[in-house]
Amino acid sequence: MKVQNRTIVVTGAGGGIGRALVLNLLERGAKVAAVDINATLLAETKEKAAKYAERLTTHLVDITNRAAVEASLEEIKAAHGAVDGLINNAGIIQPFVKIADLDYAAIERVMNINFYGMLYMTKTFLPELQSRLEGHIVNISSMGGFLPVPGQSVYGASKAAVKLFTEGLWAECMNTGVKVTIVFPGAIATNITVNSGVAIPGGATAENSSFKALDPNKAATIIVDAMEADKFRVCVGPDSRFLDFLYRLHPKFAAKFIAKQMAALLK
Numbered sequence: 001m002k003v004q005n006r007t008i009v010v011t012g013a014g015g016g017i018g019r020a021l022v023l024n025l026l027e028r029g030a031k032v033a034a035v036d037i038n039a040t041l042l043a044e045t046k047e048k049a050a051k052y053a054e055r056l057t058t059h060l061v062d063i064t065n066r067a068a069v070e071a072s073l074e075e076i077k078a079a080h081g082a083v084d085g086l087i088n089n090a091g092i093i094q095p096f097v098k099i100a101d102l103d104y105a106a107i108e109r110v111m112n113i114n115f116y117g118m119l120y121m122t123k124t125f126l127p128e129l130q131s132r133l134e135g136h137i138v139n140i141s142s143m144g145g146f147l148p149v150p151g152q153s154v155y156g157a158s159k160a161a162v163k164l165f166t167e168g169l170w171a172e173c174m175n176t177g178v179k180v181t182i183v184f185p186g187a188i189a190t191n192i193t194v195n196s197g198v199a200i201p202g203g204a205t206a207e208n209s210s211f212k213a214l215d216p217n218k219a220a221t222i223i224v225d226a227m228e229a230d231k232f233r234v235c236v237g238p239d240s241r242f243l244d245f246l247y248r249l250h251p252k253f254a255a256k257f258i259a260k261q262m263a264a265l266l267k
């Protein structure tokens with residue numbers, strides 16, 4: 001769906017990829033409803049998008065709160081008249097620990113934001129998108145949603161749930177005006193670790209990884225291009241594209257390869 005003159009809701013709009021998505025959509029002439037739980041980050045996004053102020057609204061919403069999500073539909077429709085697109089981008093990672101050491105509170109937090117938050121947004125906004133001639137839902141999974149990353153097993157499970165949910169939704173909407181795209185970013189240079197309240201152990205950094213983390217603005221361009229081209233799926237970054245290929249070729253070899261790469265995180 002071409003985004004010009006369309007109203008698109010973006011969750012996690014105060015963060016790295018979300019903020020870049022907001023700016024990218026505004027540059028392409030879209031109207032944007034920016035959703036985040038963090039008022040400070042949301043205000044920064046608004047400031048950075050000041051020249052497009054008349055096409056941008058911000059909404060302080062915790063996507064794990066179903067009543068708040070449902071209320072945001074009316075708030076956004078009141079501001080923009082209608083909604084044509086939804087990008088479910090908000091997400092967090094888990095602490096870098098093995099499953100045996102991960103407490104239930106952390107597990108529930110990851111599942112609530114990454115899966116249930118995306119679910120509440122999708123179920124709330126889908127009827128509105130179906131009422132339009134054209135609509136589009138983009139869900140942000142992760143390369144960790146198709147490839148097992150030790151120390152991020154529950155995060156991976158939440159993102160695998162996003163993957164299959166989205167592919168099922170694509171099939172259900174196939175012959176309708178609503179298009180659906182699933183996105184698998186590789187490493188993107190954002191503050192997700194800090195924003196998720198997670199410490200990086202073992203001295204692992206983006207610099208000692210085999211792949212350089214991608215600029216969020218580049219990621220946003222790839223994601224909105226995929227949306228405008230009605231793509232079924234898109235891998236964002238050379239790491240995601242390479243590991244997607246490797247995993248399909250030989251899942252066990254790929255699992256060993258990434259376990260070796262990530263070993264420093266679990267020391």
Ligand SMILES: NC(=O)c1ccc[n+]([C@@H]2O[C@H](COP(=O)([O-])OP(=O)(O)OC[C@H]3O[C@@H](n4cnc5c(N)ncnc54)[C@H](O)[C@@H]3O)[C@@H](O)[C@H]2O)c1
Nearest residue numbers: 012014015016017037062063091142185187188190192195
């Ligand atoms: N950064 C990466 O390397 C990477 C890789 C693969 C996938 N992703 C995925 O991309 C998405 C965006 O990640 P990012 O790196 O930009 O992270 P980020 O931390 O920079 O941004 C995430 C935003 O989501 C918001 N958020 C968190 N919980 C929320 C809630 N309950 N309700 C509303 N908003 C909430 C945060 O306040 C933050 O502004 C996530 O789904 C993440 O899993 C990121």
